[in-house]
Amino acid sequence: MTSNCTRNLTCSHLFSRRFYATRWDETNAYCQTAGENLYHNRDAGPLTSYFLDVHGEEAYRKLYEKARSGAKFRTEEIEDIAAYYKSRFERLTQKQRDFFNVI
Numbered sequence: 001m002t003s004n005c006t007r008n009l010t011c012s013h014l015f016s017r018r019f020y021a022t023r024w025d026e027t028n029a030y031c032q033t034a035g036e037n038l039y040h041n042r043d044a045g046p047l048t049s050y051f052l053d054v055h056g057e058e059a060y061r062k063l064y065e066k067a068r069s070g071a072k073f074r075t076e077e078i079e080d081i082a083a084y085y086k087s088r089f090e091r092l093t094q095k096q097r098d099f100f101n102v103i
Helices: 034-042 045-055 057-067 075-097
Strands: 009-013 029-033
Touching: 009 034, 029 034, 029 045, 034 045, 045 057
Parallel strands: none
Antiparallel strands: 009 029
16 A cells, blocks of 8 residues: 555554454555565554545544554454455455356
């Protein structure tokens, strides 16, 4: 999201994955190169600026508050989150295999 690179991509989190309330929040996850992700750990400025440009200050404030809310998840809730993303992944990969909707 902060460069035009298409190789060595990783998922970067605006707020650290240690904050469970936003760990799986899609507005907290952005595609960056591994190098950008590493740099983000020392300087959150570029990704924060990107977020603010796209979503605005109010969304940032809400995500910040959510990240620091101290929310905890039960095992069943994490399993539900995993099932949701597995289903989304399967739908995306199916679309790639069946690009012309012939299968």
